Amino acid sequence: MSAPMVDVQRLTVDFAVGAKTIRAAAGVDIEVEKGETLALLGESGSGKSVTLRALMRLHPKSARIGGAIRIDGRDVLKMTAAELSRYRGGIVSMVFQDPGLAFDPVYRVGDQIAEAVVRHTGVSFRAARARALELFERVRIPSPERRLDNYPHEMSGGMRQRAMIALALACRPKVLLADEPTTALDATVQIQVLLLLRELQRELGLAVIFVTHDIGVAVEVADRIAVMYGGRIVELGPCAKIIRAPAHPYTQGLLMSRAGDGTAKGGRLVAIPGSPPDLANLPPGCAFAPRCSQVIEACRKATPTAAAIEAGHIACCLRAHNQRRYS
Amino acid sequence: MSMIRESDRSRIPKLAADPQDRGGPGTPLLSVGGLIKHFGRTTGLLSQGRSVVRAVDGIDFEVAKGETLGIVGESGCGKSTTARLIMQIIVPDAGDILFDGEEVGSHALSLGEFRQQAQMVFQDSYSSLNPRLTVEDTIAFGPRVHGLSRRTAIARAHDLLHRVGLEPSRFAGCYPHEISGGQRQRVNIARSLALEPRLLILDEAVSALDKSVEAQVLNLLLDLKEEFGLTFIFISHDLNVVRFMSDRVMVMYLGKVAEVGPAESILALPRHPYTQALLASMPSMDPDNRTQEAPVSGDPPNPINPPSGCRFHPRCKVVATLCAHSEPAPHDVGAGHLAACHLANPESGHPRLAAA
Numbered sequence: 118m119s120a121p122m123v124d125v126q127r128l129t130v131d132f133a134v135g136a137k138t139i140r141a142a143a144g145v146d147i148e149v150e151k152g153e154t155l156a157l158l159g160e161s162g163s164g165k166s167v168t169l170r171a172l173m174r175l176h177p178k179s180a181r182i183g184g185a186i187r188i189d190g191r192d193v194l195k196m197t198a199a200e201l202s203r204y205r206g207g208i209v210s211m212v213f214q215d216p217g218l219a220f221d222p223v224y225r226v227g228d229q230i231a232e233a234v235v236r237h238t239g240v241s242f243r244a245a246r247a248r249a250l251e252l253f254e255r256v257r258i259p260s261p262e263r264r265l266d267n268y269p270h271e272m273s274g275g276m277r278q279r280a281m282i283a284l285a286l287a288c289r290p291k292v293l294l295a296d297e298p299t300t301a302l303d304a305t306v307q308i309q310v311l312l313l314l315r316e317l318q319r320e321l322g323l324a325v326i327f328v329t330h331d332i333g334v335a336v337e338v339a340d341r342i343a344v345m346y347g348g349r350i351v352e353l354g355p356c357a358k359i360i361r362a363p364a365h366p367y368t369q370g371l372l373m374s375r376a377g378d379g380t381a382k383g384g385r386l387v388a389i390p391g392s393p394p395d396l397a398n399l400p401p402g403c404a405f406a407p408r409c410s411q412v413i414e415a416c417r418k419a420t421p422t423a424a425a426i427e428a429g430h431i432a433c434c435l436r437a438h439n440q441r442r443y444s
Numbered sequence: 445m446s447m448i449r450e451s452d453r454s455r456i457p458k459l460a461a462d463p464q465d466r467g468g469p470g471t472p473l474l475s476v477g478g479l480i481k482h483f484g485r486t487t488g489l490l491s492q493g494r495s496v497v498r499a500v501d502g503i504d505f506e507v508a509k510g511e512t513l514g515i516v517g518e519s520g521c522g523k524s525t526t527a528r529l530i531m532q533i534i535v536p537d538a539g540d541i542l543f544d545g546e547e548v549g550s551h552a553l554s555l556g557e558f559r560q561q562a563q564m565v566f567q568d569s570y571s572s573l574n575p576r577l578t579v580e581d582t583i584a585f586g587p588r589v590h591g592l593s594r595r596t597a598i599a600r601a602h603d604l605l606h607r608v609g610l611e612p613s614r615f616a617g618c619y620p621h622e623i624s625g626g627q628r629q630r631v632n633i634a635r636s637l638a639l640e641p642r643l644l645i646l647d648e649a650v651s652a653l654d655k656s657v658e659a660q661v662l663n664l665l666l667d668l669k670e671e672f673g674l675t676f677i678f679i680s681h682d683l684n685v686v687r688f689m690s691d692r693v694m695v696m697y698l699g700k701v702a703e704v705g706p707a708e709s710i711l712a713l714p715r716h717p718y719t720q721a722l723l724a725s726m727p728s729m730d731p732d733n734r735t736q737e738a739p740v741s742g743d744p745p746n747p748i749n750p751p752s753g754c755r756f757h758p759r760c761k762v763v764a765t766l767c768a769h770s771e772p773a774p775h776d777v778g779a780g781h782l783a784a785c786h787l788a789n790p791e792s793g794h795p796r797l798a799a800a
Contacts, residue, residue: 330654
C-alpha cells in the first residue's frame with residue numbers, strides 16, 4: 118500500500134511565552150488517505166488549530182515544530198521558502214473561520230482568485246479570471262460573473278465562505294485543511310456550506326482535515342473523528358464508533374453533556390466538571406485526569422499511550438488498555 | 445391580546461409570595477407590544493438618501509412570571525436588539541414595555557427601579573467585565589451604587605460567588621484576565637444577581653463557552669432560577685440549548701416574530717416554514733443518516749430592505765404569489781401557538797390550503 122496523502126508522526130509544536138514553553142501539540146499522529154475526511158474535534162486550547170497550521174507551516178519562526186510531516190510524499194518541515202510557496206495553495210490549501218479576514222478588503226474577490234492562479238500556474242490573467250468564474254459556478258455563487266467584481270464586504274457571510282472555498286480550490290490542491298469554516302455562519306447557511314464541502318471533497322477526491330468544536334458538524338462531514346484534548350489525540354476512530362461507542366471518558370462526557378432530543382425537561386445535563394487544561398500548567402499523567410469521573414491513581418503518573426479498542430479505533434486511556442486485556 | 449393561556453399558566457411553577465410582585469401571579473412579568481426600532485443609516489458621502497435598518501419591526505410578546513422564554517433566530521433577526529430595547533440600553537422608536545403591569549420609565553416604575561429588577565448577561569464574558577476591578581468589586585459595584593455599605597456589598601458578593609460555584613477565598617481577589625471563560629461567565633451571572641432581580645435576560649450567554657463548560661453553566665442557570673424564583677429570557681442561536689432551557693419559544697426572522705408558543709409544540713410541530721428550515725438545518729447526529737439537502741438556500745437577507753409581504757418568502761419552499769404582497773398576521777393554531785404564515789391560517793387563501 119502506498120503512503121497516505123497526509124502522514125504526520127509525533128508532531129510537537131512549542132511556543133515560548135516569556136521564560137515558559139507551552140507545548141500546544143504534544144505528539145500528534147495523523148494519517149489521512151486520498152478521498153478521506155478526518156475531523157479534529159476539540160475545545161479551545163486542545164491543539165486542533167495548532168496542528169492544522171503546522172501542516173501549512175503557518176506558525177511564526179519562534180514556534181518549534183518537532184516530529185515529521187509528510188504530505189503527498191514531501192517532507193514539509195524541510196521545505197525551502199520557494200518550495201513552501203508552491204506547496205501552499207498548490208498541494209495543500211486552507212479555509213479559515215472568518216472569510217472576512219482572509220480576503221484582502223481592497224481588491225475584488227475575482228482578482229484575488231485570479232492572482233493566485235497566475236502565480237501558481239503561470240497562465241494569463243484573462244485565463245485565470247476564466248478559472249475564477251468556473252470556480253464561482255462550482256461553489257454555486259449566484260450570478261457568478263457579477264460577483265467576481267465584488268469586494269469582500271459586498272458579499273454576505275455565506276457567500277464569502279463560498280468564495281474562500283473557491284480560492285482554496287483554485288490551484289487544484291490535493292489536501293484541503295478547514296479550520297472551523299462554518300462556525301461564524303448562521304445555522305441555515307452552515308448546513309449549505311457543509312454539504313458543499315462534502316460534495317467537492319467527493320468529486321475532487323480531496324483529503325480533508327476539518328477542525329471543529331461541534332460534534333454535530335463533525336458527524337456531517339467526517340469519515341473518521343480524532344478527539345483532541347490538552348494537545349493530544351485522545352481518541353480516534355470511524356465516525357459511527359466515536360458517536361455510538363466512545364471509549365475515552367472525555368468523549369463520553371462530551372456526548373453526555375449535549376442538550377439534545379432526549380434531555381428531560383426540568384432535568385439537569387450531565388456536565389464534565391472543571392475547566393479545560395492550562396497548557397502552561399499541565400498535570401502530570403493524563404491531562405484529563407483532574408476532570409475524569411473514572412480516574413484511578415495510575416492516571417496521574419504516566420501519560421497513557423494509544424490502545425486499540427478494535428481495528429481503526431484507538432483511545433489513550435488506561436481503562437481502554439485494561440478493557441482490552443480482560444475482554 | 446394575551447398569548448399565554450390559562451392552561452399554560454398552570455405549567456409554570458408557582459412563586460412564593462414576593463413583596464415585589466405588584467401585579468399578582470396573573471399579570472405577565474414582561475409585556476411587550478408594538479416594539480419598533482429602525483436604525484437610520486446614510487448610504488454614502490455624496491448621496492442624500494437615507495436607508496433604514498428595520499432591526500425590530502413591530503413585535504408583541506409576553507413573558508409570564510417564573511417562565512423561560514427562548515428567543516431564536518439568525519444574525520440580523522433582531523433578537524439582541526429586542527433584548528437591548530427591553531433593557532432600555534437603546535431607546536425604542538415605538539412600542540410599550542410593561543414590567544409587572546407598569547410602564548417602564550413611567551412615574552410608577554422609573555428606569556432606575558426597573559433596572560434593579562431586570563438584569564442582563566452578555567455573550568462576551570471578558571468585554572462585559574471591567575478589567576481593572578477584581579471579581580468581588582465587580583459584583584459589589586451595583587449594590588454599592590444602590591446604597592449598600594462596602595462591607596455589606598462585599599459580603600453579598602462573596603455569597604453570590606459561592607452560589608455560582610466559585611470559591612470566594614480563591615476567586616474574590618482575581619482580575620478578569622486571571623480566570624477562564626467559564627469562570628468569567630459565572631462572575632457575570634453573579635453580578636447580574638447582585639441586585640436581586642426578577643428578570644434575567646441571557647443574550648447568547650453560553651455561546652462562547654466550550655461545550656464541556658456550557659453544560660455546567662446551563663445547569664447553574666436552572667439551579668439559580670429555582671433558588672431565586674427568576675424569570676428568564678434566553679436568547680440563543682442553538683436550538684438544542686433553547687429546547688433544554690425554555691418553556692416557550694419565540695422564533696424571529698428579520699425583525700418580526702415568525703412563530704411563538706410552547707416549546708414542545710414549536711420544536712416538535714413547527715408551523716412556520718422558517719422554523720421548519722431552522723430545525724432541519726441542525727447537523728444530524730447520526731452518521732448513517734446525514735443531511736442530504738439544505739433546507740433553504742441563500743443567506744438571511746439584509747434587514748435594510750426587507751422583502752415585501754412575508755419576509756421569508758424569497759427563501760420559502762412553499763411560497764405562493766400571495767406571500768409576496770400580503771404580510772401574514774400571527775395566527776393562533778392552538779394552545780397559544782402563534783404562527784405568522786398564510787399556511788397556518790385556513791382563511792388566508794394560500795393555494796396549498798385548497799389543494800389539501
